[in-house]
Amino acid sequence: MTIIVNGGRADCAPGLSLDSFLEGEGYDQRVIVVGLNGTIVPKGSYPSVRLDDGDALEILNFVSGG
């Protein structure tokens, strides 16, 4: 199945947990915040969130800026 990650398309196994997806992609989970279809996902619930076809993820972190 296909999901949208930060505006781009990405392949994802059906029923994969958010936790596993992030780990597989190499995100440092300590420093990111994730929005799933517009809603912020609490950090503790990454393992229990299952990804569906067409889901849109926003994965953000802090960068330098004035």
Next chain:
Amino acid sequence: MIRADGQGHMEYARGMEAIGSGIMDAVLAAAGAQDFSAFSEDDARRALGGRELSADGFAALLSPAAAPLLEQMAARARAETRARFGNSVSLFTPLYISNYCENGCVYCGFSRDRRIARARLDPAGIEREMLSISASGLEEILILTGESRRMSDLGYIEGACAAARRHFRVVGVEVYPMDSADYARLQACGADFVTVFQETYDTGSYGRLHPAGRKRSFPYRFNAQERALLGGMRGVGFGALLGLADFRRDAFATGLHARLIQRKYPHAEISFSCPRLRPIGGGAAFVPFELGEAELLQVICAYRLFMPFANITISSREGARFRDNAAGIAATKISAGVDVGIGRRGAAPEPAGDGQFEIADGRSVGEICAMLSARGLQPVMSEHLYV
């Protein structure tokens, strides 16, 4: 009912509208904390040389240490006045329509305890007086009553405002404090400026000087300007009757009161009146805290520097020489053709009522205009639109 036994003057009486406002506490705390003897001449000089006057700078200019700087204060006050108002000075006259009063203010000629000729103009009398005033060329009028809600009820004042609206472009009222809904009614009738003198901000003195009547409630009077603005008035006037208590502290509190109202209601037009306590009719002995003309001028200049955009009115309690010079320095409003009695202007069929105080400058509108012109100032009859 408010008791006359030295208690209760810091409370509202039953039925009085209590608006939630922190301004009174802020003013009383700041005024109470000022030590006017602690300022040095250099403090005053620093305040005078600064750009915008802080509350402490204002206090410094009111302090005895600023007295030697009066000429410099006047020069800067004149520069501020001319920068904001050009050379125009507004003319108006007060119209006393009733001198019945329910209050027992110790210092006042209208006090209910005084044996004076009482009168109240009926609608025809009001019309007659207004015609007479209007014929003098004036376009701004200030309607005054004694503080009797029975003899000058709201409907009566509404009628006077509506009549004034037909004869004048600008109508102000100086009547007993009322609720915001009442001010809204007066505004709807054509008045859009409310002046209330707090008399003194020294709460102890206030309690002693106002033993009876609704005026005994200090907070209700204090919050009158704010209620007037909530009622839709364009502007509000402030004044302490200088001489009732420590005039420096009273002037400081008056300025701060006006400043905080202006901050909270930035659209409001602000004006100061600067009355000194004068001898009253009826021969009552009351010894005020004296202040001289130099100290009065110091107060006026300090008001100007603290609130450069405010109107300042000089009472006809002051003599012509003082008023003329003050108009050249800081005052922007001056009354003309003044009579503080009731119905004494026109040939009234009814008996006239006695005045509240003795005026010292009874010059006519023409004479005041001629004086202003001779000083290079421009008499202005009205400069606002009632909307």
Next chain:
Amino acid sequence: MDDPLRLGTHEFSSRFILGSGKYSLKLIRAAVENAGAQMITLALRRANPGGAENILDYIPEGVAILPNTSGARNADEAVRIARFARALGCGDFIKIEVIRDSKYLLPDNGETVKATAALAEEGFTVMPYMYPDLNAARDLVSAGAACVMPLASPIGSNMGLQARDFIRILIDEIDLPVIVDAGIGRPSQACEAMEMGAAAVMANTAIATAGDIPAMATAFRKAIEAGRAAYLSGLGRVLPGGASASSPLTGFLGGVEGAEND
């Protein structure tokens, strides 16, 4: 002397807010330390998978994070960015920047007021970046802002206190801290802002584009401290030129009523 900068329920002894943009992560620690800064701004961006350095690792312990909403073009976007930022667990500060002008990058005060109201309601400590307009500043106060942050000149321009007179008006009229943000290019300009009564100065480009970044951070710290000290001391009097010994205005006092005395 105890003179804390109060922002909401937080207190700071430093009045220098440092921006972290446009310079290498390696220099951030030295810049923060030399600046004596207790607050540093960060932005929020889409993350890249794998290996990217974490900026938080470069920020000394105890320095407050002030996330901004850069990238927001309206209030709704600013609110969303703020919520994401707070979810990162670095506190409740948010610097609102709403910009829908790509040439001058001027903030949109109207949208900023809306975002401020929404975020203050959600419990953020809201620090809105604004164009120095008195009416908007009053609206921000009513909306629950913790301070107002007027620009001195266009962001990143190093043009200094072009908006000096309008910032003065805010300082005179607004009871919240007025923090001068954007456009401050030199320590002397930061000092002047503080002398005027600004509560703090935020600077980024001036330091990021300096020849020696840590040394410039030191220079700004000293300038901000000097300006604050001058403000608190009360600037000395300036003698007016052309003072005259005569009394042309007050000579009438003491005269006799009715006598001509001019």
